[in-house]
Amino acid sequence: MLEINNLHAELEEDSGVKILKGLSLTIKPGEVHAIMGPNGSGKSTLSYVLSGRDGYEVTEGSATLEGVDLLEMEPEERAAAGLFLAFQYPVEIPGVGNMTFLRTAVNAQRKARGEEELSAGEFLKVVRAKAKELQIDAEMLKRPVNVGFSGGEKKRNEILQMAMLEPKMCILDETDSGLDVDAMKLVSDGVNALRDAGRSFLVITHYQRLLNHIQPDVVHIMSEGRIIKTGGPELALEVEENGYADLMAEAQA
């Protein structure tokens, strides 16, 4: 599904500030991978580089989605190809209704894939059902995108977008941060409901707790722009107990 090979990226502005330093990762269809790693190790940067945000320059390496070069595409093309990023910090857009935003996004992707646009009625039906599962009320759907939403509401709204867009490759950047226990359950249920053989997940998190709900197949530890260790779910437990110090020392040795 997603194949990242020896990816190097640096900031476009302060060139010389290298953030990703030879990152490799392969996620097969249907798999859930988790990435853990200290603050500032480059996890969000990886998600931005994959989704095509301005400001980063890839100096080496490759990233492909189902064999197609991601790095050559515009962000909207990557989305239409099936990539989805649940933002660590969802963006507020005053003046654009959440519903308009969702419908524009869904129909833009359908159009890009040569599918027919959803009618207003069909769209409404689907959105209402999915919103209900995430306990997002009608009021929140009407409000401008993320404006005045609490931290947890913003994260649930990200998952609603994911559920509506039905991407193939979902990257969740700290979707668990800012969630209370119940919301974490809701969000995890939302994610688990989307798990299937044709869809993969890359879950960035600091906490093992989320991984109790969304059970990963593979766990990666990232440090200073690289994956320093890859293992099974037990790796997350090890981090939870001992922190990163041992793993980092081991990697340097």
Place this chain on the structure above:
Amino acid sequence: MMPRAKLKAQKVEAANALLDGRALPQGGAWITRARSDAEQRVRDMGLPTKRDEYWRYTDPRRLTSADVVAGALHDTQGEAPAFDAFDRVKLVFVDGVFDADASDPMALDGVEICQLSQAAMTDLHWARDIYGALEARGQSPVERPLASLNTAYATEGVLIRVTGKPAKPISLIYQRKSETSDAMVHHVIRVESGAEATILENGPFATRFNQVMEVDIADGGTLHHIRAQGRDHERAGSAHFFARLGAGSHLKSFTLTANGALIRNDSVIWLDGGEGSAHVAGATVGDGAFHHDDTVFITHGAPRCESRQVFKKVLRHGAVGVFQGKILVDQIAQLTDGYQISQSLLLDEDAQFLAKPELEIYADDVKCSHGSTSGEIDSNQLFYLRARGVPEDTAKTLLVLAFLAEALDEIADPAYAEDLRARLEAWFERRG
């Protein structure tokens, strides 16, 4: 710097040169007096120049020159004019001249409408107390000679007296069919106590236009004024909107402007009675050779009134936007609630926004705020939309419309707001 006296002498000389030998239009006693008073005001004030305080950002020469700069007609490629879908009483002006054949009969319950040209021939008319009177009042503290020029020479326009709550809006439609037309139109609107009406205006008007609308709203009256100045690249003009509000009366005035070589809109509003409200808003889109100037002066002359100014401009390819807005709060106007915001979205580095927000407050217990910003499209918002699959152009249009939404929200009836929003969307889509 040129000495003041010399500058004034030059302005007066320019006015005399323009007016000498030009006869006032024929008319009855009341209008002849109003016209000759106005002519004298022009001669006393002189013509505006770029050295005047409120013309610093906009060069008035194109509006005061003896000859009109010819301008090619604009092809709107079949787009229906604004408000086309609404049931309304249509009054059509072609190059500033009333076209009776193209217009609806001036009959509507709750309103009396007549042409200025007909009223001018009578010896007495209700408009006597308003025609030229609000304009004259509006000459202080800031001189507006173009408006006096209009009062003196305009022969076209309508006089509307709202006595009830008419079921339909009155729609003033301004078509341009000539490449050299020079139009002067003067409307008077009187809203009687407790009455309520909607006045729509749309169309490019003329190659050059000078419009005055004087509005007098009696106690408890309400006027909705929605104006769509578009789409025409080569016209130039000035529109003055003078409004006096009695106690407990309400005004909502909204203007959409799309392109034009030079457009100057002055709004001069007096809240004369307590507990009134005046909302003036504008959404402007300019691409290329476009200079647009909103100059607003709101005077709170009574306690417990509310005023709002919401102006948004989207500019690109060298377009220039100007906002000059003032809230003046008299000593008597305690518990004033005044708000003013002017914002521009510059889509490239060539566009320019010039703002002069002013507060002048003589009462001690008031709530007044103003703000002015100039920015570009937020790159985080743009990326967020694109990351969800929305193509860049569509995403930009969405964000630009979101930016303009706060101004459109000032229109009370969402159906009109939606009509104008759809036009703005089309405007951006045509440009990509």
